[in-house]
Amino acid sequence: MADKVSFELVSPDRLLMAVDADAVAMPGMEGDFGVLPGHAPLISALRAGVIEVEGADGDSPDRVYIAGGFAEVAADRLVVLAEEAVVVADMDRAELEERIQDANGELEAAEEGEGRRLAEAKISVLQEMLGAAR
């Protein structure tokens, strides 16, 4: 058995990351889980949150924020499909706070119903990103 998990992060636009890691912690929809070498085959939906990669070789980022997605674990391979992914170290707190303020303004301006729901969802995603950036 290999002593590393090969971890791939794929977005619809391109392959974002492909590294070998000792362990990867995932924000699963039904609870967080860690993936170590020899993990049982699993397909899981992911909620918005941070993926933590431990013991990756090279200078690849170790914390990546994703806005939900899917993970597939099979035979020491971990493939994550994420529509949006941001490296935590690249996030700018000041900019995020500004975007939250903007979104709050949108929320106040929004009518009841769909627009309001969207604005609320946007704020919660941004706030999670801010939390992750700490």
Add this chain to the structure above:
Amino acid sequence: MANLKELKNRITSVTSTQKITKAMQMVAAAKLRRAQEAAEQSRPYANRMERMIASVASNLPSLDSAPPLVVGSGKDDVHLLVVVTAERGLCGAFNSNIVRAVRQKAKELQEEGKTVKLFCVGRKGEESLRRDMEDRIAEYITLREVKNLTFADARPIAEKLSQMFNDGEFDVCTVFYNAFKSVISQVVTEQQLIPVKLPDPEAADDDDAVDLGGAIYDYEPEENDLLGVLVPRNMSVQIYRSLLESSAAEQAARMTSMDNATRNAGDMIDSLTLTYNRTRQAIITKELIEIVSGAEAL
């Protein structure tokens, strides 16, 4: 005989047309490379998504409880045809091929007594379909302002589609787009989106499929719920893929047709120049004869 000045004007105008087509060809060639790259880079995601769905679907206890996006609404009375075309013309038969395929399909469906609705993506398709099927166009999205296609451009289309499906506006959804096969060939492709054609896991076309040695996946949340999240996402992915393919194919088609146009203009300039020179020569000869016979008459 055409007069010299007219010929000269023709030659100038054809030459400037040739310059334009040549420039368009080169622009298309540059854009094609970028579009092709984008199409290739989107493949890993689409392939893996497909494999996941195949795996989940093959482990479903029964299809009865699966989400309606997967199994359909149980009817096939109303067909929605999504027509993906270009925003601009001058790309050979690119747009008319799609439109012809859609017309044909619509005719077949109507002969079977089904209702046909159209969802146009791209200005060119809408323009030509509006002429005879205006009342059938249910939705029209233009990507005119979009310079570089991103996933965010595909998502609203997919969301609109699922919303229309949930409102019961159609039962079956098929996408028509030009697939990029090679620089000189684009293939009109018809892909059924709703209900999902579940891929056959055996036939999954993936070079790096993992051999599990008979192991079975755990699913989290359970299969049906997971499929309920996966399938709508997959729809955006499929739409994104067809948009990318279509844009690569469009640039390829434009490049080929502009190459032809440039060559035709070149041929035309050659033959016009020949006529021009002949005419000029004829006029000189005529003048000489006039002078000589004038001198002889003295």
